[in-house]
Amino acid sequence: MQRFNVRQIEAFRAVITLGSMTKAAELLGISQPAVSRLMLDFQEAVGFRLFRKSRGGAEPTDDARRLFEQVEKLFVGLDELNREVHAIKNLTSGSITVAAMGLYANGLLADIIARFRQRFPDIAIRLDSQPQERIAEWVASRRADIGIASLPISNSTLPVRELLRRPVLCVFPADHEFAACAEIHATDLADRPFVSFPRGTPFRFEIDTLFERAGIDRQLMTEATTHEAVCNLVAAGLGISIVSPYSPHLRRNPALAFRPFLPAISISLGMIADEGDLSVAAREFHQFVLDDIKNHVAGEAERPPATQ
Template sequence: MITPRQIEAFRAVMLTRSMTGAARILSVTQSAVSKIMHELEDELGFVLFSRRKGGLEPTPEAHALYMEVRKSFLGLDKIARAAQRIRAGRQGRLRIVSVPALTTGFLQKVVRVFLESGHRVEITLDTYNNEEVVDLVALGHADIGITMTPIDSYAVNVSPVMTAPCVCLLPHGHRLAAKERISLEDLRGEPFISLAENTTTRIRIDAAFRAANIARAGGLEARWSASVAAFVAQGLGVAIIEPFTARAHAHCGYVIRPLKQKIEFSFAEVTPKQSIQSTIARDFLDCFRQEVAAFQA
């Protein structure tokens, strides 16, 4: 019968590629590890390692076995992290995924406010595109997703749509910086830095300029708002982006002005469909909505 000790030793040898390295990890002698490996091979009925210069070479059978062993240890590692959270008095874990527009500073502020309110929780925040956010939440790899509309609600729960008005970015010293509000007419003929064509925000910006019969002087385009803002900071043109990135990068060297015409940035929360939302997730989303409200005025 295969024993946990044999599996532990096998994993150590796979990680270090040597009996000596495995012995150090397990705090036993090299001969003890070698003996355990021989016993495991006898039990399995196939060879796990062949000797080569500088260490051991796992056989194809060893690699196949290690794939299964690794899954088991990932589960054990998850249990160990949970135990560590319990010892530290933490309430749980919150996995958040979002589109880049909200991870350049805004969601980090939400996390700070949330933790300062007394919640003791482990939080991970990762950045993905729209489709990836929805997929990760649907598969249960994230507890909360923030993504731009439109959103396919087949596999996830989708909150009511939230909006925030886009703003105009101008390089420091630009002639329009003296204005309190910028109209689309003001931007006629200005070098304009655009978002990528396949984003909802870009589609709305294009529609607003078409409706006003205003042609832009283009030339530069970037997929993410942060990249667009960086171009403006270099004095390469003006732009219209969502307010979250604009405020987060305001120190980089541009002026933010509201637009006379309203162009909305729309987004929503997505949560797993087949699971009950935790109290921690609900509390975080309440905090998120409170912070969003400051951008909707």
């Protein structure tokens, strides 16, 4: 069997549907002899007779009618394909997977995703909470489109953009004596119960180094693996701690109070992505995150300082 082409199939569909090669030619914007030529070539390609002459025009054979059923299915599929292409381009269809440290998945990022969904309600988003060391791996292996993690990210072969850099906060029970202070200094924590992160984590190492160099001892009797768990322990009265500034949901806890900590320790938030290979939806989300944080920073600069 010879190969046939899309133009022949389009002409065949028009002739069967309209029952006339002349009408088919008008619909397709070509001459009637051109339609006849297409049908002859198509008939030769399929290897069986497609039409018989009749007074009313071109009458399809039984074989042609059976073939037409398959052609209709093909065009229905093409219509669906065109609709999906349009939906992807116009962001009314698509999906995004974001891998993020639990700290960001539960706080800042959740708010950003909510604002993104308000603008693009038809885009499906999956948020996977992963440890810091797995974020780059997930993006590189395409298990996630975008990764959000603390900087530096030592194991990433993909581009990393710094999104924010903010100083850490000191957290304590809302009824603590520190509530009267505008800021908390490292010396204020001397000999006080302190809720730590596990040994071996970069954040714990940085905090311990600061206190050791200053010669300040703390009572290190309690620790937890996440910022949320640390805050819960602080709220339960087990001590004071230093936590990330990127957890707005934690700062809504009325049992807790937060103040700037000095000397300042900053945490940088970064975004990992293979920017040249993102889907339309993921590329839009990537840019949305950049714009949203830029607007957030600009809004902070315009607002007068708020009391903690």
